[in-house]
Amino acid sequence: GSAALATGAIAQEANLVIDGEIEIVTRAPAPDHMENVSEIVSGWEYRSPETQAVQMDDFENPGMIGVDNARADFSAAMGPDGQSCAACHDNPESLEGARAVYPKWDETKGEVQTLEMQVNECVTERAGAEAWNYTGTRMTEMIALISSVSRGLPVNVAIDGPAQPTWEQGKEIYYTRYGQLELACANCHEDNYDNMIRADHLSQGQINGFPTYRLKNGKLNAVHNRFKGCVRDTRAQTFAPGSPEFVALELYVASRGNGLSVEGPSVRN
Amino acid sequence: MSRQFTLAVTVVLISTTVQAEVAPQEVAYGEYGAIDTSLSGAPGDPASGAEIMANRGQGNCVACHAVGALDEVPFHGEVGPPLDGVADRWSEAELRGIVANAKMTFPGTIMPAFYKTTGFIRPGDGFSGKAGTEPLEPLLTAQQIEDVVSYLMTLHEN
Numbered sequence: 001g002s003a004a005l006a007t008g009a010i011a012q013e014a015n016l017v018i019d020g021e022i023e024i025v026t027r028a029p030a031p032d033h034m035e036n037v038s039e040i041v042s043g044w045e046y047r048s049p050e051t052q053a054v055q056m057d058d059f060e061n062p063g064m065i066g067v068d069n070a071r072a073d074f075s076a077a078m079g080p081d082g083q084s085c086a087a088c089h090d091n092p093e094s095l096e097g098a099r100a101v102y103p104k105w106d107e108t109k110g111e112v113q114t115l116e117m118q119v120n121e122c123v124t125e126r127a128g129a130e131a132w133n134y135t136g137t138r139m140t141e142m143i144a145l146i147s148s149v150s151r152g153l154p155v156n157v158a159i160d161g162p163a164q165p166t167w168e169q170g171k172e173i174y175y176t177r178y179g180q181l182e183l184a185c186a187n188c189h190e191d192n193y194d195n196m197i198r199a200d201h202l203s204q205g206q207i208n209g210f211p212t213y214r215l216k217n218g219k220l221n222a223v224h225n226r227f228k229g230c231v232r233d234t235r236a237q238t239f240a241p242g243s244p245e246f247v248a249l250e251l252y253v254a255s256r257g258n259g260l261s262v263e264g265p266s267v268r269n
Numbered sequence: 270m271s272r273q274f275t276l277a278v279t280v281v282l283i284s285t286t287v288q289a290e291v292a293p294q295e296v297a298y299g300e301y302g303a304i305d306t307s308l309s310g311a312p313g314d315p316a317s318g319a320e321i322m323a324n325r326g327q328g329n330c331v332a333c334h335a336v337g338a339l340d341e342v343p344f345h346g347e348v349g350p351p352l353d354g355v356a357d358r359w360s361e362a363e364l365r366g367i368v369a370n371a372k373m374t375f376p377g378t379i380m381p382a383f384y385k386t387t388g389f390i391r392p393g394d395g396f397s398g399k400a401g402t403e404p405l406e407p408l409l410t411a412q413q414i415e416d417v418v419s420y421l422m423t424l425h426e427n
Contacts, residue, residue: 095368178391180405181381191379192348198325199344232398237391 016044016263019058022152025130028259033159036190040100042260043212043268046194051215055267063144063265064215066137066220070145073138078131083127092149099143099150099198099262103251105163108110112166112251115143116222116242134242135222144211145265157254173245181183181238185253188230205230207250208257209266210256216269290411291387292384292403302373303362308384308411318420319414326415328383328409338424349380354426368409383408 016024026042034040044052058064073125075086089095102115113121116139120131132139159167177184188197189205196202210223224241227249231238289296289310296304307313322330331339335349359367366373369384373409386404395400409417 064366099301130343130380176390178389179393180389180408183379183381187379195347196344197346197348198329228398232393232396234393235396235401236389236398237400238398 010201016042016052016056018056018151019128022262024152024261026085026260031255031258034256035202036186037256039159040206040257040260041193041204042257042263042266043206043209044263044266045204045265046201047269051269052099054215055263061213061267062218063211063220064148066141066144066211066213067148067265069143070138073142078123079127079129081128083129085122088122088126092145095146095148097153099264100153101158103157103163103166103254105158105161105245107162112161112163112247114250115146115244117247118198119146128215135225137220140211140220140222143222144265147211147262150262151264152261153255155257155260157251157258159251159255160267165250166248167251167255168248169210169245170248170250173249174252177234178231179234181234181236183234185249186229204256206257206260207253207254208260209263209268211264212266212268214268220265293384293407294422296369296384298366298370298373299362302366302370302375303360304365304369305362307415308365308369309415311412311415313412313415313417313419315416315420315423317413318416318418321409321417322420327413332419333380336424352424354422355424356422357426359421361418361422364421365414368414368417368421381408384414385409 014023014025016026018024024044026045028040030037030040042056052058071087071092073082074092077084081208098118099115102118102191103112105111106113106118109121116134119139119142120134123129124131132142174185177187185205188202193202193204207223207226210226211220212226213219215220222241224246227246228238228241239249289307291306291308296308305341319339321327322336323339325332330336330352331342331345333346333349335345335347335353337351339345356363363374367380368375370382371378371380371383384407385389387405388402389405392401392403393399
């Protein structure tokens with residue numbers, strides 16, 4: 001983003017404050033790598049005042065029930081040695097900051113890992129238990145917990161170094177016009193954000209608020225399931241949650257939100 | 270009209286329709302994207318066209334376009350320009366070309382091609398998310414396109 005635009009955006013007061021405490025940056029200057037957008041905006045800004053209000057109070061936010069479930073799960077024994085997340089990570093707060101920098105390059109594996117992949121690495125390789133379903137309730141609630149302890153921190157995923165080829169792949173997917181409707185992510189979320197598409201107020205399709213509790217389906221929604229839904233809506237063959245394509249897309253879309261606050265679990269319609 | 274007679278007329282209509290229909294792959298677009306003759310070989314029905322434009326499962330044109338004359342239909346989109354007065358801006362042949370494949374008139378447009386069946390990236394089987402096999406069914410049939418075009422031709426600036 002240009003410097004002139006940046007000052008205007010920074011000077012703004014926080015619109016979203018959770019529990020009167022956690023200040024969430026919902027508008028920020030676009031990161032330098034974004035060519036066609038000068039300001040990045042959280043999806044929260046495009047929701048109705050009623051929906052917005054639900055996210056401002058953790059007692060009202062139904063996504064926090066999932067967070068509580070995961071908090072209990074954090075110390076539950078699993079695997080042959082009765083390992084638990086807590087055995088290695090003390091408490092969820094010790095994972096503060098992780099959400100903000102994932103997806104992230106993993107040196108040992110030689111690949112970009114999402115937070116879900118990291119958790120499953122711990123579940124299978126460290127605790128010796130069976131992998132959790134990538135977008136299942138247990139996983140999504142655990143991701144919501146890990147997000148919740150990072151709320152207010154700026155999203156800051158790395159796109160250079162060894163992660164760069166994956167980032168480039170994600171960018172290409174973002175601009176590819178898939179399906180019989182020949183629509184790319186960019187057609188809706190870059191060219192038309194803030195416009196109505198039938199009854200939907202289009203946002204920038206940011207993922208800083210994931211997992212999102214959607215009033216429409218009454219549950220926490222994993223980011224790859226949202227991607228899947230948007231691709232399906234172009235009458236295209238989707239990619240699978242956890243696939244290399246969606247991992248790359250997640251890194252790219254996350255990087256479009258560098259500078260917004262971690263917001264998950266957010267509330268959307 | 271006797272019942273038998275109606276039936277006979279319908280049969281005749283169907284058979285002429287089938288003969289004159291232009292398949293999606295065979296449409297001749299003009300230099301600027303217009304299509305001169307009816308795709309179905311028959312005239313369009315504007316009332317049916319209005320319905321197709323509003324229906325989510327069919328054209329769903331109001332997802333992107335506001336249409337003043339359809340204001341009883343809820344939630345018109347803003348992705349495309351309002352279609353009021355479109356009959357004053359375009360000829361019937363041009364409108365037919367825009368509805369069949371708007372990319373021939375507006376290169377790179379976001380507007381989907383409603384009478385195109387091949388050449389997609391990862392084409393799906395409808396909205397199932399599963400792979401589809403080309404040629405796909407077009408989004409609208411030849412006759413539905415004619416119906417929509419005949420409705421668009423009624424949209425004059427008052």
